[in-house]
Amino acid sequence: GDSVTQMEGPVTLSEEACLTINCTYTATGYPSLFWYVQYPGEGLQLLLKATKADDKGSNKGFEATYRKETTSFHLEKGSVQVSDSAVYFCALSEEYSTLTFGKGTMLLVSP
Amino acid sequence: DSGVTQTPKHLITATGQRVTLRCSPRSGDLSVYWYQQSLDQGLQFLIQYYNGEERAKGNILERFSAQQFPDLHSELNLSSLELGDSALYFCASSLRTSGGRETQYFGPGTRLLVL
Numbered sequence: 001g002d003s004v005t006q007m008e009g010p011v012t013l014s015e016e017a018c019l020t021i022n023c024t025y026t027a028t029g030y031p032s033l034f035w036y037v038q039y040p041g042e043g044l045q046l047l048l049k050a051t052k053a054d055d056k057g058s059n060k061g062f063e064a065t066y067r068k069e070t071t072s073f074h075l076e077k078g079s080v081q082v083s084d085s086a087v088y089f090c091a092l093s094e095e096y097s098t099l100t101f102g103k104g105t106m107l108l109v110s111p
Numbered sequence: 112d113s114g115v116t117q118t119p120k121h122l123i124t125a126t127g128q129r130v131t132l133r134c135s136p137r138s139g140d141l142s143v144y145w146y147q148q149s150l151d152q153g154l155q156f157l158i159q160y161y162n163g164e165e166r167a168k169g170n171i172l173e174r175f176s177a178q179q180f181p182d183l184h185s186e187l188n189l190s191s192l193e194l195g196d197s198a199l200y201f202c203a204s205s206l207r208t209s210g211g212r213e214t215q216y217f218g219p220g221t222r223l224l225v226l
Contacts, residue, residue: 032212034214036217042219043113043115043201043217043218043219043220044201044203044217045113045217046214046215046216049214051212089154093212093213098144098156098159098167098169099144099146099154099156099203099215100156101153101154101155102153103153104153104154
């Protein structure tokens, strides 16, 4: 079946540092890929998505590129802020748009 | 604000009891999804409804059931509750169900605590 593997956290960074959160996937078909973010005490918000190979999703300074050859969708940001502290979930979707999530990676950014 | 609403926000109940969680999708969305988030299992898909009909089923226990009503709101019923059912339950909605490319919009969740 489908699965998503993302790096375990927490990832601890200082403000303005570079961020990479690794995500790889296993899928039977040709999935769409997503990054969702969960701020403390809140629900999940879509951060970015990509629906085909070599697509780059971007939002709020975050980027991720759909790499079919390496089955990866790593999340990157050049300069993180304290307000980026949250849990980040990589996910994929095949049939009927049901999402398969990774376990989540907590990001902690200190001033 | 995603436009998806869930009630109640918090629920505390006892083992063996039954509870109902409610979700109203974004205006115009026809699909509703239910997910369970727990510390040990992570985020798991439970069930999907599209325009009133069950569309897909995930890791949903037989003690759990759901339905989507003509006004498109959905309810998730959890019965014979066990301690392990304590979790955050999310509802999400999307416009259609188009084979994986749809974006799902999540509600704020209902936190269930079974004592």
